[in-house]
Structures are given as structure tokens and as C-alpha cells.
Amino acid sequence: MFEQFERLSADSILGLMAQYRADPSPIKVDLGVGVFRDSSGHTPILGSVRRAEQAVLAGQTTKSYVAAAGREEFNGAVEALVLGDAHPARRDRRARTVQAPGGCGALRVGAELIRAASRSATVHVSDPTWGNHIPLLGSGGLQLERYPYYDSAGQRLRFDAMLERLERAAQGDVVLIHACCHNPTGADLNLEQWQALSELLTRRRLVPFLDMAYQGFGENLEADAAGLRLVAERSPEALIAVSFSKNLGLYRERVGALIIIGECESRADATLSHVLQIARSIYSMPPDHGAAIAAHIWADAALRSEWVAELAAMRSRIADMRGLLAHALRGASGSDAFDFIRTQRGMFSLLGVSAQLVERLRDRHHIYMTLDSRMNLAGIMPHNAEYVAAAIAAELAG
Numbered sequence: 001m002f003e004q005f006e007r008l009s010a011d012s013i014l015g016l017m018a019q020y021r022a023d024p025s026p027i028k029v030d031l032g033v034g035v036f037r038d039s040s041g042h043t044p045i046l047g048s049v050r051r052a053e054q055a056v057l058a059g060q061t062t063k064s065y066v067a068a069a070g071r072e073e074f075n076g077a078v079e080a081l082v083l084g085d086a087h088p089a090r091r092d093r094r095a096r097t098v099q100a101p102g103g104c105g106a107l108r109v110g111a112e113l114i115r116a117a118s119r120s121a122t123v124h125v126s127d128p129t130w131g132n133h134i135p136l137l138g139s140g141g142l143q144l145e146r147y148p149y150y151d152s153a154g155q156r157l158r159f160d161a162m163l164e165r166l167e168r169a170a171q172g173d174v175v176l177i178h179a180c181c182h183n184p185t186g187a188d189l190n191l192e193q194w195q196a197l198s199e200l201l202t203r204r205r206l207v208p209f210l211d212m213a214y215q216g217f218g219e220n221l222e223a224d225a226a227g228l229r230l231v232a233e234r235s236p237e238a239l240i241a242v243s244f245s246k247n248l249g250l251y252r253e254r255v256g257a258l259i260i261i262g263e264c265e266s267r268a269d270a271t272l273s274h275v276l277q278i279a280r281s282i283y284s285m286p287p288d289h290g291a292a293i294a295a296h297i298w299a300d301a302a303l304r305s306e307w308v309a310e311l312a313a314m315r316s317r318i319a320d321m322r323g324l325l326a327h328a329l330r331g332a333s334g335s336d337a338f339d340f341i342r343t344q345r346g347m348f349s350l351l352g353v354s355a356q357l358v359e360r361l362r363d364r365h366h367i368y369m370t371l372d373s374r375m376n377l378a379g380i381m382p383h384n385a386e387y388v389a390a391a392i393a394a395e396l397a398g
């Protein structure tokens, strides 16, 4: 049976991680893999997570199954965090939430739900988008198309072109939208643009599929959800994939959720039953441990404020490193061409250079980033910003 398989090349990010690990250079810099790092290069376990984990373990009396939808208290807290307490979709009981194995699990279940509802639907994804969106959404058989999003030579959004393309999408098509801290560009819509997008989605009866993987990494928990909340208020139907890998630092515990919004209460219930059947047919039940930790933090006022402060510290470290790298690049290149790095948001920005230059940075300077020149700014430290800037400037000049 397996004879037919040729060996596949490694996933580009996983391949890059392996190359980085194998590089013996002491000056190597990892701007590749998308995890937060503190100023010593470590991806820490948050203090709030440690404390909650101890409490969870101390209070646990069984390892019996939970449910296909996961923990109820987790799901309720996720809805409040993402949509806000007073969101009309919650008030009208049109939102349903199920726990999922990470944001990827939620995206995958969402893709299966779309396929079950409408085999002919196309999902429109931003150009560029996070690499894993393509297999997560496309490998189940959904048709994908790209809408213009970002001009990496000019470092700006292509908002008019985006609207113009979506205007031509077929009724019932799905539009995948990064809720904040766009990966890989770091360029987000402003509120006015969210309003225009939301108006188009509603008028053209396109279904938004919002991907929220970095809530709290842009401005704060509330502001980062503002665009998503607006779209979810105006659109009669929506899907939202949520990941807590980054903002709780729970990457390997696989903590996420899928929120669906239906046109009315009974549609939401019927849709939920399909979501649960899909989950059951893929992984049956989501892992519990990370969700139990998250739910414990959100239910405890002291732990929750500790988490909010830790999240703010992660966000401000990244903002500081953005400023530091932009400043160092000004010094090294004598130009303000890289100032956009300072003002973009979240973990990523596109440097906007060729794949060949990315390879030279890796081969000559031990600086690792994905071939599209995506940099994880959390890989910048006070001690390596000047080095990275000098290497980039040298390669651009040479």
C-alpha cells in the first residue's frame, strides 16, 4: 500500500527549525518559527499558567472523558473574551462555541463544516497568508482563492484591491480574515476599513471566517477584537477560529476553540450538532489539560489579572524589539525604508526582500527566516538587533 509514496520535503517552517538547530554558530538568530521568546531567547511558561496548572492538578479527581465540545466553562469564557460580554450574537443566543485542539483544529473543523454545508463554496484567503491556512482549509477539498491584501514592496495594505476582488466573489463564498496581528505581514485593517469590509460581506452575503490567533498581541484584548466583533455583529452567519497558543503560551497543550454564529437560535443549534459530529469523526474529544488551565485562569480574578499583565509584557517586548530593529536598520542602511517594522503589529513582519537574500542571510550570517522574508520579531534581542540590521544592510548593499 505504501509503495507509491515518494518522500515529501519537510514542511518549510519545520525544515527551517531543523536547520537552525543543526547550525553550530554561536551567533545564530532564529526569526523563523512563530513562538514568543523572552529577552534571553526562551519561550517561557507564564506564571499565571504555572499557578493554574498546579491548582488544576491538585483538584483533579478523574481522567474520564469530558465531551466532544470540551469544557463548558472554557467555552463560555472564550465566547466572552472574543466577542465581549454584551455582543448581540451572544445576547440573541446565536453563538455556539466548542473547544478544539488549537487554532489549527478549529480551522480544520471549520473547513469541514463549510464543506458539509456547501461543496461548491470557495474560501477566499488573503495574499499573502499564513502558510498553514492552505492545507488546513484546502486539503479537505474546498476550493481556495486569494484576495489581494498586502503590497510587500510598498509595505502597505491593498485595501481597495481587496474590496474590489471580494465584490466579485459568489454569494455564499467564505472569506478568511485575520482578526488581528496579520501573519505574515503585521498589517491590520483600521476600524474604518473593518466597517467597509463588514458592509461588503453583509451586502454580498459572504460568510466571514475569522482567525483569531494573537488576541492581546496587538494593542490589548479588547481593541484587538474590535474588528472581529463588528463583523460578527453585522453578518448573520460567521465562523471564528481561536487559538490560545500564543497569548497563554500553551502551544503544545493545543488549546483553541471554534465559535459559530447562526442566523437564529435554532440554526445555531443545528449547526452546532454538525460541528460536534465532525469533531467526533476526526479526534472525538479535544485535549483537556490546557483548556482546564485556561478556564481556571479566567475564572480567578487574581490569576486573570496576572495573565493580562503577562500578556502586556509579551506585547511590549515585541513592540520594543520592533523599535530597536527599525532604529538599527536606519543606522545600518542610512534609510528609513524599514520604519514600517516599528508600526506594524503582532509577532511578524515581512522584510520584503528576495528569497535569495533570505538564503544569503542564513548561509553567511546564520540568520533564519522563512523564504518569503517573514521575521518573527520576538527572535530579536537587545544583543542581536545591531547584528541583524548590519547583516541585512550588508546584503542589500552587496
Ligand SMILES: Cc1ncc(COP(=O)(O)O)c(C=O)c1O
Pocket (backbone or CB within 6 Å): 034, 101, 102, 103, 104, 105, 130, 178, 183, 211, 212, 213, 242, 243, 244, 245, 251, 255, 256
Ligand atoms: C494565523 C494563525 N492562525 C492559527 C494559528 C494556529 O495555531 P495553533 O494551532 O498552534 O493554536 C496560528 C499559529 O501560528 C496562526 O499564526
